[in-house]
Amino acid sequence: MGYTSYPDNVVFKFCEKAQQNGMDIFRVFDSLNYLPNLQLGIEASGQAGGVVEAAISYTGDVSNPYKTKYNIDYYMNLASELVRAGTHVLCIKDMAGVLKPSAATLLIGSLRAQFPKMPIHVHTHDTAGAGVASMLAAAEAGADVVDVAVDSLSGMTSQPSMGAIVAALQNTEKETGIPIERVHEYSEYWERARQLYAPFESTVTMKTGNADVYENEIPGGQYTNLHFQAYSLGLADQFSEVKKKYAMANDLLGDVVKVTPTSKVVGDLAQFMVQNKLDDRDVLMKAEELDFPSSVVEFMQGYLGQPHGGFPEPLRTKMLKGRPTIDGRPGESLEPLDFDALKAKLQEDFGEGAIRDEDVLSAALYPKVFNDYMMFRDEFGPVDGLPTRLFFTGPEIGEEFQVAIEPGKVLNIKVLAISNLHPNGQREVFCEMNGQLRTVMVEDKSVTKTLARHPKADKSVKGSVGAPMPGKVVGIRVKEKEVVKKGSPLVVLSAMKMETNVSAPIDGTVNKISVKLNQTLEAGDLLVDIEPLS
Numbered sequence: 001m002g003y004t005s006y007p008d009n010v011v012f013k014f015c016e017k018a019q020q021n022g023m024d025i026f027r028v029f030d031s032l033n034y035l036p037n038l039q040l041g042i043e044a045s046g047q048a049g050g051v052v053e054a055a056i057s058y059t060g061d062v063s064n065p066y067k068t069k070y071n072i073d074y075y076m077n078l079a080s081e082l083v084r085a086g087t088h089v090l091c092i093k094d095m096a097g098v099l100k101p102s103a104a105t106l107l108i109g110s111l112r113a114q115f116p117k118m119p120i121h122v123h124t125h126d127t128a129g130a131g132v133a134s135m136l137a138a139a140e141a142g143a144d145v146v147d148v149a150v151d152s153l154s155g156m157t158s159q160p161s162m163g164a165i166v167a168a169l170q171n172t173e174k175e176t177g178i179p180i181e182r183v184h185e186y187s188e189y190w191e192r193a194r195q196l197y198a199p200f201e202s203t204v205t206m207k208t209g210n211a212d213v214y215e216n217e218i219p220g221g222q223y224t225n226l227h228f229q230a231y232s233l234g235l236a237d238q239f240s241e242v243k244k245k246y247a248m249a250n251d252l253l254g255d256v257v258k259v260t261p262t263s264k265v266v267g268d269l270a271q272f273m274v275q276n277k278l279d280d281r282d283v284l285m286k287a288e289e290l291d292f293p294s295s296v297v298e299f300m301q302g303y304l305g306q307p308h309g310g311f312p313e314p315l316r317t318k319m320l321k322g323r324p325t326i327d328g329r330p331g332e333s334l335e336p337l338d339f340d341a342l343k344a345k346l347q348e349d350f351g352e353g354a355i356r357d358e359d360v361l362s363a364a365l366y367p368k369v370f371n372d373y374m375m376f377r378d379e380f381g382p383v384d385g386l387p388t389r390l391f392f393t394g395p396e397i398g399e400e401f402q403v404a405i406e407p408g409k410v411l412n413i414k415v416l417a418i419s420n421l422h423p424n425g426q427r428e429v430f431c432e433m434n435g436q437l438r439t440v441m442v443e444d445k446s447v448t449k450t451l452a453r454h455p456k457a458d459k460s461v462k463g464s465v466g467a468p469m470p471g472k473v474v475g476i477r478v479k480e481k482e483v484v485k486k487g488s489p490l491v492v493l494s495a496m497k498m499e500t501n502v503s504a505p506i507d508g509t510v511n512k513i514s515v516k517l518n519q520t521l522e523a524g525d526l527l528v529d530i531e532p533l534s
Helices: 008-020 035-047 072-085 101-114 131-141 162-168 180-196 220-232 236-252 262-275 280-286 294-301 315-320 339-350 357-365 367-380 388-393
Strands: 025-028 051-057 089-094 120-124 400-406 409-418 426-433 436-443 464-466 471-476 489-495 498-503 508-513 526-532
Touching: 008 025, 008 035, 008 357, 025 035, 025 089, 035 051, 035 072, 051 072, 072 089, 072 101, 089 101, 101 120, 101 131, 120 131, 131 162, 162 180, 180 388, 220 236, 220 262, 236 262, 236 280, 262 294, 262 498, 280 315, 294 315, 294 498, 339 357, 339 367, 357 367, 471 498, 489 526
Parallel strands: 025 051, 051 089, 089 120
Antiparallel strands: 400 409, 409 426, 426 436, 464 526, 471 489, 489 498, 508 526
């Protein structure tokens, strides 16, 4: 969760509170299949009273004798440890959709033979288009459960088609007992519901399946996000190159298991390589000079755990440049979180009545997201009563709609007119609320603001430090007149969840800082001027 490790007491408290709120099955997985991390998750969810489903994240190809790092022995040994740790269900989590039918037969068949009474659950994505065949093979080999998606939401980076699997198993020993007509009705409902969420369907994401996933192993949950990231970073026309560099980045990092958040590490490195026109040889030769994304550096430090086969050397040493490392389970070295102190701070910031135990956990897991959410509620109030379409797109002029603000209390609202733009950037909205005329001033955020051109870094001057990519300033690590050494952190930029530390290219004195926190920049915009030491 949150692309990071948490103190142990946060993990236990989350599982406890989730179970109290209705969560019964806990799927426990780790981005590196790192056993100590998995064992802690099994213990926490089991102690909370949940059904524990321990998941092995699948990568490689057990049916390919030339791929030996993640072979059948690797998976069988890991499964044995998870069963020994007390799992109730075994899961194979095929996050990239690379489990081929032949591999499913071998892996699931081997697990069924070794654990004849253990429920086996298989999760996959249909990126390559072979998901239905693979899930049928898994079922035939002994899987009890396979994940599917209703037809109108299936395929590509989603799950395989529910209707296709139900129909394929009719009149066989594996028949599901689900009437195919009901599947069609279910699909029709979600086809209509999907239209309400059209604003979230990006026009730059994939339109068809793509079997190149067998080469790059990009997880289904990341594939479309990575495409949108590339688009936002100005690399949309180089997405095929990003995918090639993804495979290259994975090899550089030692062929890791790629699932949240290690998939982000590989993706960040791949886009960094494309942006800076680097190949694998460049990364190996220039590692000591490059400012790698924060996620890559933190992975190499051991903040996510220990990868199977160890970290790649000498690349790790070159990347870290003397930074500290963590050996073993990261959460073990973190101080327990003081929930009472966090709750007191949140009550001080947002009011005592507004903070529940669930809110304290949300703030512990996602501090920035929770703060943004509370600020949104403070500005707009609770918006959960709004119909989905109105929340996303707003009402049409003359449209009448209802909002239930509490049981038995419904507002009838009709938008009558919207004024011209006022000098302060607001518009007056005229509406009827339960038959009474009301007006409200609303800021028009769609109005184009006049943008001041930010100065560019002078590439001919070594101390003129520019932004290596477009993004937002999320950290400033120096002050003006401060003396810095070559490699000292100056500014942290963030773009689509990818953070990059920009370091000093020379020894010198910080003459001027040209950016502020939360400022949005383009590639090449001036960050800091450094005067060389004489």
